[in-house]
Amino acid sequence: MRNSPDQYDKLSKAFHWITAGIVVTAFVLGPGDFGRIVDGGVDPATRNDIVWHESLGIAVFVLTFLRLIWAAIRPGAPRHQMSVWMFGLSRLAHFALWALLLLLPISALLALGSESHPLTLLGGIRINLFPFIGNSYFSNLADWGEIHKLLGDVIIWLTGIHALAAIYHHIRLKDKVLVSMLP
Ligand code: HEM
Ligand code: HEM
Known part of the structure; x- marks a missing residue:
């Protein structure tokens, strides 16, 4: 798959928008x-x-792993001209979004396991996580349900800021940041 310098490749765009839809x-x-x-x-x-x-949350978990592998081997991502501080902030925001995409499902699995609730998925799948997680060192470290709820709010706030930043680039700075991720 070729990557034009101004655009993310099709697979990166598909991962991005499918993940965004599922998270919301x-x-x-x-x-x-x-x-x-x-x-x-x-x-x-x-x-x-x-x-x-x-089920949607677990789908995000799987998609994020596949997406990270793709991000490591893809031909290259667009590099936009911008000030050093703006570039630094955008890296930081992307890093936080990647981390949240992994931490949300992890905190949920820890919450279910430590409270001995089963993971219930579409198709009648039911997995009892307690034997693996409930007795582990991590399960007693925190109230993972509360942490999961907090992280859920944080990712939505951060996504809002991230989307506003993309729109600001498009309308005020008139650069190609937003267009580079649009289908
Ligand atoms: C993209 C990922 C996810 C987002 C944005 C998200 C968001 C949220 C939010 C905002 C709440 C709080 C709801 C409220 O306060 O009424 C919540 C609760 C919950 N989520 Fe998720 N979640 C995600 C993934 C998952 C996954 C993968 C699982 C299961 C493995 C899961 C299981 C739960 C459970 C069990 C609760 C209730 C927690 C409790 O009350 O102790 N979530 N989630
Ligand atoms: C839950 C929702 C979202 C999440 C988790 C998310 C996450 C991310 C991540 C991790 C990247 C880096 C992508 C890569 O390197 O392949 C990215 C890039 C990008 N996102 Fe989002 N995003 C979300 C929603 C949105 C929305 C609603 C918009 C626009 C309105 C948007 C616009 C962009 C743009 C323009 C880029 C490229 C930025 C650049 O190259 O500097 N995103 N997003």
């Missing part, structure tokens, strides 16, 4: 009051919002 959908479906519902005797597999949220 997973956020909207965020299973509120999850612990109380499940502790109250409701089977998470019977709740569409929980099953879809967990």
